[in-house]
Amino acid sequence: MVYKFRIISDEVDDFIREIKIDSDASFYDLHEAILKCTGYKDDQMTSFFICDDDWEKEIEITLEDMGAGSSEEDTFVMKDTRLSELLEDEKQKLLYVFDPLAERVFFIELSEIITGKDLQHATCSRKEGNPPQQVIDFDEQMKKMDSSLDLDENFYGDQEYDMDDFDPDGYDIGSGGNPYDEDKY
Structure with a gap:
């Protein structure tokens, strides 16, 4: 199966990215596809959050296992977690925290599930507008x-x-x- 994600920002009105990626790909593969289609550097401790319909955070998928969670909580790490493990319905919502210090995010929706197809590599199928600056220089x-x-x-x-x-x-x-x-x- 192929997942098609729509990515928007609350900082830039005309920014849209759509990424198609195989459902068996990892969250790390999606992370890399986002970095590639935005031109961001891979130097931040980014995270994904699976959200409910009101964008409330439910499950975190981290770039690295920080060991901060209790032993009873499941820890999801991007490289070890397949998209299909946590995503199964169209219209599922995610947040992608690309600037953790300022808590800036992309809003992501699983806009379409295409059955009967596979993809070797993630592709950016729609690219409009410029992404927001990756990190804010507080000074x-x-x-x-x-x-x-x-x-x-x-x-x-x-x-x-x-x-x-x-x-x-x-x-x-x-x-x-x-x-x-x-x-x-």
Whole structure:
């Protein structure tokens, strides 16, 4: 069988990739196909997540076994997990975390299952738009944010005020008494 995946991003409106891959291929093969069709480097600790219909994460498939899960939980590693082990229905949803530090993802849907066919290698059958930048440079982002802020003297409000607005008599300052004294009420 051949799985056809549609990949989109919430960062770039016109970005779409469609990948056809054999159902017996591994999640690592799909990972490599995504990197190839986006031009991304293979230098991030990426993960796939099988999701429910509301894109809530259910099962994680990691690039490497980090040994962080409990012994009772199944650990899925990309190279050891066939697509057909976890994917069996059209419209199944996945997330592909391509920038783990900023938690940026691609939204993937198993858009079609083609029976009676096999593929030797994954192919990108549709390529529209440019992918988002692979990783965010936080220093660069901070520089952009700092330069876009206009912190003039009026940033915190009106700098002109009347000292009479701060009349100490109005605040009962210096009386030294208990503000909850029952005799006052």
